[in-house]
């Protein structure tokens with residue numbers, strides 16, 4: 001009897017495809033120049049320290065945690081396009097990852113973050129905090145409600161702007177799957193001008209971070225919807241292995 | 248043409264950016280009314296078994312400056328070497344211990360600090376014991392893919408010498424970048440673990 005109550009098989013995780021991710025050094029994103037390790041990563045593979053991971057229960061999630069329109073507001077709704085973001089957390093074997101903690105944060109509709117060190121002159125929205133979280137259901141599904149974030153300028157090139165985006169942090173079933181990424185919006189021309197996005201080597205990989213506008217999931221006269229699936233590392237089945245990993 | 252493998256590709260990583268705190272440690276930057284506490288910030292409960300320790304240090308960039316906008320997560324076994332959470336099939340870990348914690352570095356000094364317990368030894372994939380260690384995961388502005396490394400304990404010389412992971416590192420001169428030095432000056436065993444992203448004594452980071 002398994003003690004982790006999951007449908008996962010427990011082999012080692014597939015090697016991370018480093019050519020699919022942005023490399024550590026992406027000089028057009030200037031901060032990476034001094035923050036990128038120069039030595040090759042040491043290949044460790046998976047030990048039990050990487051194949052295990054923390055569990056977050058639905059009990060820790062408050063009723064408004066996935067509603068950024070209401071979870072900070074005091075005097076009314078925040079300004080901006082009302083937006084639903086929904087999708088699934090899957091692994092590379094296309095299996096749903098249930099019980100995944102998904103955290104998200106974003107700027108307000110004017111592109112301004114609520115953060116001590118944020119200096120952009122766009123206005124703070126008194127009714128918008130900009131953070132939310134949820135846990136995927138048994139089919140790996142999640143959703144939240146927010147307002148669409150605005151683009152914002154950032155100190156990199158003299159005139160660099162980030163496309164509208166939402167930051168995502170995801171906990172799968174093992175620390176080896178830990179991932180932080182960003183979601184972009186279909187049709188935004190600024191995606192292809194952004195040094196952070198363009199650090200991703202292939203157009204095909206970038207496209208997997210662009211959420212699709214979904215009129216069918218939108219609420220008429222109320223809220224537009226975008227679909228954003230997130231894929232975490234897959235893992236081998238132990239079926240064909242002659243020893244159990246981690247033992 | 249051949250059949251397709253029906254696999255998906257992992258979502259590409261993107262930097263956590265400078266405002267990672269909004270989503271991960273909102274109380275740290277004054278967003279106090281959304282969540283009750285910052286996840287991963289609670290102290291280890293008193294009933295957890297094991298030696299109380301403090302881990303502290305800074306993360307330095309290639310110019311020797313400490314990062315002031317980074318976020319660190321740690322993941323570790325309990326005092327008996329069993330992991331809480333998912334994926335542990337050898338037994339049941341201390342039920343009071345979560346094994347996971349998250350802290351931002353200080354916005355002015357760049358210093359991080361974790362209060363935890365010293366982990367026990369867990370086995371390598373071939374069954375040999377690994378020396379007690381704590382997994383570190385580091386994200387920040389300018390880091391495109393989160394960095395995995397390990398803290399080993401400076402007062403575990405014999406265990407470190409026999410550790411199968413440290414033993415695989417060819418360039419032995421780099422091993423000390425993973426070893427935290429112990430001091431008892433404050434009354435609680437305190438391990439200092441500085442992380443260097445680049446330059447002389449660049450910390451070893453792992454592809455896991």
Ligand SMILES: [Fe+3]
Pocket residue numbers: 107162165167264
């Ligand atoms: Fe951002």
